[in-house]
Amino acid sequence: MTTSSDAYSDTDVIEDASRSTTDAPSPPSVPSATLGGEQKRSLEQITLLLFITLPFLALVAAVPLAWGWGVSWLDLGLLVFMYYLGCHGITIGFHRYFTHGSFKAKRPLRIALAVAGSMAVxxxxxxxxxxxRKHHKFSDAEGDPHxxxxxxxxVPALMKGLWWAHIGWMFDEEQTSQEKYAPDLIKDPAIRAVSRQFLFWTIVSLAIPPLVGGLVTMSWWGAFTAFFWGSLVRVxxxxxxxxxxxxxxxAVGKRPFKSRDRSGNVxxxxxxxxxxxxxxxxxxxxxxARHGVLKGQVDSSARIIRWCEQLGWATxxxxxSESxxxxxxxxxxxGPA
Structure with missing residues (x-):
């Protein structure tokens, strides 16, 4: 296992990631990085509800539809491709790179990761x-968003807490300060622009499957089924x-490593x-940069980061290291003798 450094500190995630991901100078004044600012307005709440509810209804309908009509290889391929494009955009881009600074990325890769993560909706x-970043600062303590x-x-409190951690927290009107927890990203005009263009990248993400499905089958039905499986069910x-x-x-999982919270391996x-x-x-x-560090722990995100490193895109x-x-x-x- 290759090691770039054992000397880096992870005691302050925010400052560490800020240094690692960008050296862009700070403009005297920057606009909010998201259209909704730090408090969710009614329109944003409605949009969020639609983004959650409509794909979920499609997921519920997917089982009887697949049983009755089946699913084509084209629709399945679009679902898998778009799923892992968005998933790796989140895991490699939003999470390991932008949040934690697990590596440095050349400018084209940086923008590509921002776009791919945005397409996860x-x-x-x-x-x-x-x-x-706020979650890591207060993990499983007062102040943790989820x-x-x-x-x-x-048991009743945990059931309520699981619902909150899974979905409920996203509807909380009190938002994390972007200026406090992500100042490095706000300073970067390109990244700030991608963040503000979230609705545009959402439309692109949802439009790709029906466009491909319609062109391949040359039918509106092919476009519809591709949208159902490759867009709604996938999201x-x-x-x-x-x-x-x-x-x-x-809440559950094995905990072989020392952490100050209740995070587990599932x-x-x-x-x-x-x-x-x-x-x-x-x-x-x-x-x-690697989360699955033990034998047999599959971590496709780490594998792709390795490929990017070998290509010179990530440094x-x-x-x-093992130590x-x-x-x-x-x-x-x-145990007792």
């Missing part, structure tokens, strides 16, 4: 990063896998989450 880039332990540890599936990292991976989400569900290591070592990748991994393991408990 999970909200504007700067807002996403600000929320996640901890499942928010309401207590009883709903990716939403719930991503949100499961906030909810499920902070193996059955690893492939769908592109390696994000190896969540315990991530919270034990937030700036690590200063923070691969964890760094060992230093974060929990001590083995010794």
């Amino acid at each position: 999970e909200g504007p880039l700067v807002r996403w990063v600000a929320d996640h 901890s499942p332990w928010r309401f207590g540890e009883t 709903a599936l990716l939403h719930h896998v991503t949100w499961s990292i906030n909810s499920i991976c902070h 193996w059955w989400l690893a492939v769908l989450s592109c390696g994000e569900s190896w969540h315990n290591l991530h919270h034990a070592d937030p700036t690590s 200063d990748v923070r691969w964890p 760094r991994i060992d230093s974060r393991r929990k001590p083995k408990t010794v």
Whole structure:
């Protein structure tokens, strides 16, 4: 395993990522990085509800439709391709690069990751990063935007907390300060522009499958089924896998590494989450470019980062050394003799 550095600090995620992702000078005054600012207005709340509800209804309808009519290889291919394009845009781009500075990216890769992550339809880039950095600062403690332990540890409280961590927190009108938690991204005009263009990239993301489906089949029905599977079902599936990292991976899972929260590894989400569900290591070592560090832990995001490094597109990748991994393991408990 290649190691670029063992000396980097992960004690201050915000400052560390700010130094790592951009050196752009700060303009004297910059506009808010998202159209809605730091408080969600009614129009934004309605839009968010539509982005969540419509794909979810399609996901519910997908089972009986697939049973009755089947799903074509074209529709399935579009679903898989668009799913993993958006998923890796989130995991590699929004999360490991923009939020935690796990590597440095050449300008074209930086813009491509911002666009790919935006096509996951999970909200504007700067807002996403600000929320996640705040989550790490207060993980599973007061101030965490989406901890499942928010309401207590009883079963009813945890059920309520899981709902909050999965979906409910997104409708909270009190928003994370983007100026405080993502100043480095706001300083970059190109990244700020991509973040403000979230609605445009959402439309592009939803339009690609029906466009391809319609052109390949030369029919409106082909365009419709491609939109249903490649746009709506795909977005709903990716939403719930991503949100499961906030909810499920902070409630259950194995915890072989030392962290100050309740983050756990959930193996059955690893492939769908592109390696994000190896969540315990991530919270034990937030700036690590690899989350699945143990034998057999699939982490497709780390593999793609490795390819980008080999191509010269990514540099200063923070691969964890064996000694760094060992230093974060929990001590083995010794039973009575």
